[in-house]
Amino acid sequence: MNRKFWLFILILITFFIAQSCLRKVDEETSLVDLELIKICKWKDNASTCVMFTFDDSNKSSINISKVLEKYNFKSTFFVIASDLYTKDLKEMIANGHEIGNHTYSHINLKTADSSKVDFEIRMGKETIENALKIKCVSFAEPGGQKTPMSTRAVFRYHLFDRNYSEFQGAKRNFISYSDFTNVEPLMKSLRNAINEGSILVIEGHGMDGDGYMPMSKVFFIQTLDSLKKYTNNEQVWLTTVKEGSQYENLYHEISLEKKQLNNTLTFTFKGYNKEKYKDLLVSPISIEIPNILSEKLSCLTDSIQITKLTDKFVFTLDLKRNTNIVMKIN
Structure with missing residues (x-):
């Protein structure tokens, strides 16, 4: 009798110790996972975002776009809506470049009255959209000239302004091809952007004698x-x-909610405004997971791009298709 009793007690103690250990492991795993899994500052965990932009309706824009395509680079061309090279622009759009609004007739928005500012911005957008059959969502002020009133008008008709971020503290650095004659100033600006994790906008106009202070094709390359x-x-x-x-x-608008139920992790992106971005085809976002955790996880959600880096995995999804990622702990 005593022997059976003590055997039972031993089994009971062993059971409770095992349960306690399992709970501790689960708690520690959950804590580490949730702390280390986060939204990347830039897509695919890049250190900076670089945006090439070229202003005005220059005939050399099509040649600039072809040079960029040899490197698999894309750019935004801000055009004067009253002077469109429609055939060239449609070809550029088909090859992945963006066409943005640079006003209807290239006026100085700083000196124009409110009705003129509104007309130039609105008519520029409408003309581009009607001629090219696209949604024109980006704007750049001629000469960078703007006022609080003109900026409000820009965001009344567009989602984005090259020269201005919606979010305080979201830094943008600018460098123009008219400002440098060798590569080093550009590389210095790029290194600064990498260190800061900020956007670098590289501005230009035309090429090989065309447009305002044009660059040469040789230097561009x-x-x-x-x-x-x-x-x-x-x-x-x-x-x-x-x-x-x-x-x-x-990155500023959404948050990542992380939940663990047994061996299943669910990540939910909160705050995505589908209506705001209805004119865009995709809304990609990336999260990073350290290698030590990724090896324990299997992604159960379809249409996720997975990139393996040196010390982490990066998972990128389109928020228009899915705002959740489900993973299994192996």
Whole structure:
């Protein structure tokens, strides 16, 4: 009798110790997972976002776009709506470039009255959309001239302004091809943007004698060769104004809710405004998970792009399709 009793007690104690250990492991695993899994500052965990932009309706824009395409780079071309090269612009759109609004007739928004400002911004957008059959969501002020009133008008008709972020503290750095004659100033600006995790806007106009203070094709290629080294090692995300600005917005607008139930992890992106971004085809967002955790996880959600980096995995999804990621702990 005593022997059975003590055997029972021993089994009971062993059971409770095992349960306690399992709970402790679960609690520790949950805590570590939730702390280390976070939204990336930039898509695919890049260190900075670089946006090429070229202003005015210059005939050389099509040649600039073709040079960029050889590097698999995209750019935003801000056009004067009263002077459109429709055939060229449609070809550029088909190849992944963005066409933005640079007002209807290239006026100084700082000196114009409110009705003129509204007309130039609104008519520019409408003309571009009607001629090119696209949604024009990005704007750039001629000469960078703006006022609080003109900025309000920009956001009344557009989602994004190249020269202005919706969010206080979201820093943007600018460098123009008219400001430098060798590659080093550009590389210095790029290194600063990488260190800060900020946007770098590289501005230009035309090429080889066309447009305001045009760059040469030879020098343009030199700068692209230098930038390519950074995109190859995934430090730089080079994209359009609408893609970079949307990601910047989402990083500030949404939050990541993380829940664990037994061996299932669910990540839910809260705060995504589907109506706000209805004119965009995709709304990508990335999260990072350290290797030590990724090895224990299997993704159960379809249409997730998974990128393996040196010390982490990056999961990128389109919020228009799905605002949840479900993973199983192996």
